[in-house]
Amino acid sequence: MDYQAFFKSRLADLKHDGNYRVFIDLQRKRGNFPEAKWTSGASTKDVAIWCSNDYLGMGQHPKVLAALHEAVDRCGAGAGGTRNISGTTHDHVLLEAELADLHGKEAALVFTSGYVSNWAALGTLASQIPDCIVFSDSLNHASMIEGIRHSRAEKVIWKHNDLEDLEAKLRAADPTKPKLIAFESVYSMDGDIAPISQICDLADRFGAMTYLDEVHAVGLYGPRGGGIAEQEGVMDRLTVIEGTLGKAFGVVGGYIAASVELCDFVRSFASGFIFTTALPPAIAAAATASIRHLKESSVERDAHKAIVAKVRRRLDTLGIPHVDNPSHIIPVIVGNPAKCKFLSDTLLEEFGIYIQPINYPTVPKGTERLRITPSPVHTSGDVDRLVCALHSLWSQCQLARQPVAAE
Numbered sequence: 001m002d003y004q005a006f007f008k009s010r011l012a013d014l015k016h017d018g019n020y021r022v023f024i025d026l027q028r029k030r031g032n033f034p035e036a037k038w039t040s041g042a043s044t045k046d047v048a049i050w051c052s053n054d055y056l057g058m059g060q061h062p063k064v065l066a067a068l069h070e071a072v073d074r075c076g077a078g079a080g081g082t083r084n085i086s087g088t089t090h091d092h093v094l095l096e097a098e099l100a101d102l103h104g105k106e107a108a109l110v111f112t113s114g115y116v117s118n119w120a121a122l123g124t125l126a127s128q129i130p131d132c133i134v135f136s137d138s139l140n141h142a143s144m145i146e147g148i149r150h151s152r153a154e155k156v157i158w159k160h161n162d163l164e165d166l167e168a169k170l171r172a173a174d175p176t177k178p179k180l181i182a183f184e185s186v187y188s189m190d191g192d193i194a195p196i197s198q199i200c201d202l203a204d205r206f207g208a209m210t211y212l213d214e215v216h217a218v219g220l221y222g223p224r225g226g227g228i229a230e231q232e233g234v235m236d237r238l239t240v241i242e243g244t245l246g247k248a249f250g251v252v253g254g255y256i257a258a259s260v261e262l263c264d265f266v267r268s269f270a271s272g273f274i275f276t277t278a279l280p281p282a283i284a285a286a287a288t289a290s291i292r293h294l295k296e297s298s299v300e301r302d303a304h305k306a307i308v309a310k311v312r313r314r315l316d317t318l319g320i321p322h323v324d325n326p327s328h329i330i331p332v333i334v335g336n337p338a339k340c341k342f343l344s345d346t347l348l349e350e351f352g353i354y355i356q357p358i359n360y361p362t363v364p365k366g367t368e369r370l371r372i373t374p375s376p377v378h379t380s381g382d383v384d385r386l387v388c389a390l391h392s393l394w395s396q397c398q399l400a401r402q403p404v405a406a407e
Contacts, residue, residue, distance in 0.1 A: 018337030058250030067289035079278035087278030114244035117254030120272030122147030179208035185228035191329030219248025303376035319401030
């Protein structure tokens, strides 16, 4: 087999379909997020980032940076090993205690990323619990899907956020078998929110555990940033809450929060945890500082809600179609992969605005989009430049508009 020819052919197919991903070379500017320097070849240009998952700009917060620097000076760069072999530093212990408190759980366990935490935790629970059946929402993240697949447990996919379908599938399952319902709170592409309380009701009726992915909600929702489950007062009803340190908390890493026994079980049996070098202690310290600040401060969350509402209003006045949802994610629907990439490229090159195109297979064909994530550190001027650029390009590309709302 000509391996190189095979690689080239498959990549050419991606490019032809408009689904080839291009990495944008960025340098974030400390203290000036969302501003960044874009390097393309030999040239550089200042751009504004409008698609970051650093939803609150906490990656630039003085408390987070101070904690990071202090821990580097105190401990050095790396953890020095896996969590089992010299890599559990005091900063990891403090971080896990902070996370357990955030979610009202007995314990927490930190992983190197949100992807790994889902893959390792779901894969371990579903494989180690005898005859476990996993009920997975049809739009669950790839990390959840991979974890469930890796477990080789029986899997039942239920229609997205469809309680009737979930109930029917739970009722049809063997009542003697253990069950685990896996779902997300805020879904990252459409920005819709799961009916958590009603899912918990079904779990109680059918004796199922619940596994809730809150990665796009922690830090952003609830009086202390505990996520949608905290906002709705149902954290105690969930078996496992999974989250990330790399989005609203502005650092990197993933975690689960649950009972002491469950966290210890995953710690003891998950290969993705056991055989991975621990996060650097400086990262753990920075994450702890971010969590502590957002537990006490609602300033960032309030400002975030206000700018999300402002961007939505401005888009409505121009008739630019976006998905109406109750979350902070604003998917602007283009519906064509080539035009979506053209819009993204032109926004970057001509307007200094960076929004990554979201195409198939991340979203279904025909729903290609620009996924906009406003943050409290975007200014009114940033908003003006964004909506004016979109207005101009929407006309240039002859894209359909929705009925214009009065401002």
